[in-house]
Amino acid sequence: MRDAPSLSVWGLSVDADLMYRCMLMFGSQTSRQLERGLGLSRHRVARGLDELHAAGAVDRRPTHWAPVEPDGLISSLRRQRRSRHSAPIRDALPQPVPLDDGVRHLPSRALTRARLAELVGAVRHEHLAMQPERAYDAESARPAVPMDRALLTRGVRMRVLGAQPADGGDPLAAYGRQAEDLTPDYREAPEVPVKLIVMDRRIAFLPVSPDDLDRGYLEITQEAVVSAFVALFERRWEAAETRQEQPMPRISLTARERTLLGLLAQGYTDAGAADTMRISRRTVSNTLRYLMDRLGVDNRFQLGLAIGSLGVVTSTGPAPAGEEA
Template sequence: MPIGSRAQDAIVVAPSIPSLAHWGRSADADLIYRTLITFGPATVSELHRDVGMPLRRIVAGVDELASIGAIASHSPTSRREPTWIPKPPATVLASLRRIRRAELELSTAGQSPPPVTAQLLASSQNGRGGLRHLRTRALTRARLAELNAVAVHEHLAMNPERAFDAAAAKPAVHMDRLVLSRGVRMRVVGVHAYEPDPLISHGRRPAEPRPDYRATASLPMKLIVVDRKIAFFPVDPDNIELGYLEVAQQPVVSALVGLFERHWESARDPWEWAVPQIALNPREEALVTLLTKGHTDASAARHLRVSPRTVTAILRGLMDRLGAENRFQLGLALGTLRAVAPPTVAPANTSDQETT
């Protein structure tokens, strides 16, 4: 259905596509891209008229999408302004992955900390001076399991890995599960996107609790801190097989916690610009389904045996919960969340008829 051709009261539920906000793009760009995917190519003027967003934000969002190759312009001679055509979601996500890899390669160049010195390793033998060299990954995992079994405050982690191997990921999923089940808060800063969850393929269940997570372009080191008392980091960041250094010296641990906090504060909450999760109650779902089929507020109210004022209140409540400014945005948001299935046929205007 062309943009702008829907009935005044109807809600058009968009197909669900991956969120560009999870890849660091603005909420405006994400909304404009969803609009173009749902309704087809449009000019800036058409987007401004239908999306219900100030023109300057439409222009900025279009520029952002064009800069990442998510849309392309077409300028027919019969029109004064170009029409913007969306690229397929799979193509856009592949482009965003390439951009993320390039950012990581640029920002991490020369930032890896040097290996732990021989002098520091010598002082770490047998746990002297609050230092201990855990010579293998297995010993490190065992020590972490021991500490996390009695942790009461929080578990902090910085993960600079671009991908997780099974040897590290499977134990990590198990440890996350145990720590979270004990009510201990977990905060993780990483360089990968929150969705899709990279640990799903290593045993994490889709609906189970996950650590609080923020994404950033780069991190200087791998780090784990338990209860702000004991920290772990690789002896050699380029060779994890050489094991980890366990540090219990409070000035050092405090400095490492400060390093984590600085990266946590500067990193992006992956849900900051994402559409919040929502579950519709039966009346909300029935109303939205009627409106997607082309009903007006009046005919939907008659069908549900409620007043038009109640219909308005239900929709206003949904828009407030989803941060939508109008029904157009509400439909896009509901489709994104799969809260209501898009209709399989084009909506019909039922403003003057009752449904049976």
């Protein structure tokens, strides 16, 4: 097979990339052949072909689609990217101002957004972000949706550390993110020290003034400085709460359950607790199993930790013989 460029790197969908590779391998195809050969729906094939045609990756013939040779396609994609990104940067005045080796000032939000869009296609591995905002503004949130989609579709790992509640739903759903879209890993922190973006641990962006984003951002490529920002992110990330973390459920215990747990906490065996409470060993086992199910734990050690954290065992004396819950 002729060497096929990864069209996902250039912003095309996975479906479009797959169809292009298929045509390079097997030659010109009809829409129906692509549907059958790749197991894609008619809608997905049509959308992918539209992408490929717009990118200049295929030629439309009367009865089929023919792939453009990879070398010519890459040259065309490069020209499109230069044309697409040079105009916003030229129009966003003033121009970037070099400050020192590895640091420059992007003096407006528009210029910063254009620069980020330019770099999205070059990110290969990881995108980190700190977001101290309690609520997003539309000017920042809307451009973030297609950027996130492009990165996540290519398999770039995205981690976001934010101040918004981790269980509050997707904050970008109101700005164009779809339910079927991939989403970044998110953790919540009570305080996020700075607004920050780090791409592939090589380039960092942070605002010149946290209180006035219209003053633009610093773009930093100094290795030592970027590494320090990454280390800050990792420390905060490890200390933050994930969306999946849930508080231990609150439960109320019966008199029998409290007595049993109190005896076991004093070191009684199941048999000793059963004899003291005048119940069967099976009742002891069933009671503990029931408590583990209610608290969502898997063994007695975890049960002890859960009960201890809830502080619900206050009575350690044995119940009267035959006491019922």
